[in-house]
Amino acid sequence: MLDNTHDAARRSWVSSANAHDDFPIQNLPLGIFSRADGARRAGVAIGDFILDLTRLAEAGLIDAEAADAVVATGDGTLNGLFALGNAPRRSLRQQLFALLEESSRDRARVEPLLHAAKDCKLHMPAVIGDYTDFYAGIHHALNVGRLFRPENPLLPNYKYVPIGYHGRTSSIDISGKGIVRPNGQRKRPDEIDPTFGPCRNLDYELELGFWIGTGNDLGKPINIAQAADHIAGISLLNDWSARDVQAWEYQPLGPFLAKNFATTISPWVVTAEALAPFRAAQLARPDGDPAPLPYLYDSKDQAAGAFDILMEAFLVPSGAEQGDAHRLSCGSSISMYWTPGQLVAHHTSGGCNLQPGDLLGSGTLSGETPDSRGSLLEITNGGRVPFQLASGQSRVFLEDGDTVIYRGHCRRDGFASIGFGECRGTVLPAP
Ligand code: MN
DSSP states (O other), rough: OGGGGOOOOBBBBBBGTTTTTSSSTOOOEEEEEOOTTTTOOEEETTTEEEHHHHHHHHHHHHHHHHHHHHTTTTTSSSHHHHHHHHHHHHHHHHHHHHBTTTTOSHHHGGGGGGGGGGSEEESSSSSOOOOEEEOOHHHHHHHHHHHOTTTSOOOOOTTOOEEEEOSSSSTEETTTTTEEOOOEEETTTSSOOOEEEEEEEEOOEEEEEEESSSSSTTTOOOHHHHHHGEEEEEOOOOOOEEHHHHHHHHHTOSSTTTTTTTTOOOSBBTTTTTTGGEEEEEEEEEOOOOOOGGOOOOHHHHHHHOOHHHHHHEEEEOOOOOOGEEEEEEEGGGGGGHHHHHHHHHHTSSOOOOOTTTTEEOOOOOOOOOGEEEEOHHHHHTTTTEEETSSEEEESSSTTTTTEEEEEEEETTTSSSEEEOOOOEEEOOOO
């Protein structure tokens, strides 16, 4: 589904958009913003600006299906737009592209509807009805499995079932918020009884968040052949994790309070259309791995169901300046063992209904190499091996005042690079 909006040669009259690290005209991610009056409205990021979609529609500068898409954001969320499906979203992208292109004749009418992004406040893009976090990063599963079961790191179900758990939506917030270190029950191996107190092993997980567009009715699974059409876009996601709490509580029902105190997402939804040039074949399964069961197998999904998104994590240690950010890891989302479409097909296969604005986390995305490990649990080999920072400090897990920043970019020869903007959070002391 490539078209003129993916042409790397096209430029915008918004000069900061040209060669912008995240938001050139080929991206056009959707979000919710407000200005001094506090009213939440849908916007699109272009260079260093946000274009007000509501005012654009009111001015009659967009029409037909694209205008319907904007009207659907009237409640200050993208849920209604997501619910309309792909065609109105694609139409909106095409009309926005034409209005913002260098050759546009409407510049004089569009320009007053741009706001400097630094003067705007961003909000949650959608009301998230339900949130599910998967475990699709096989290198993460292997790295973590090796810590506990060196001989047999992957459990026998891993290559058959996309593993996941139902998470908590109330504590999901956008980039820039403080993350209060949770109190919880934890017990070190050398302790006889657990105690309640501040988490000692606070960690992050480098993930993608997949936004559900159209959902499905209860009892009507989404077929793998159509599953990708139900993903409206992608954000970066940090599944903050209290490892000591997790170790004590996770058996037999899985993560609970270790995960439900905070999740951070980047506020811009990079649409499925913007990501079209960066689709990739599903991770090749090594010889001997089982083929996906038929309900998870589709030749088109195998050929182009994955995404190649370069993901980086940085640590700005407590007291340091942003310029002293330490790069924790760099890897690609191509390492997912399951495609987003397979996650959707599996999630609904028993009849469960997804709804517009639901969020699916990928699971921690680590690569094969040591410099691409997406959590401190992996980087420090289970908390056993500290790592050094340029300042001479060292870390095992996160300390109060530490800031974790994610960046994500899609780069491919012949196409304009696009990015996700920031996903950041700063650790605050336990209450
Ligand atoms: Mn996770």
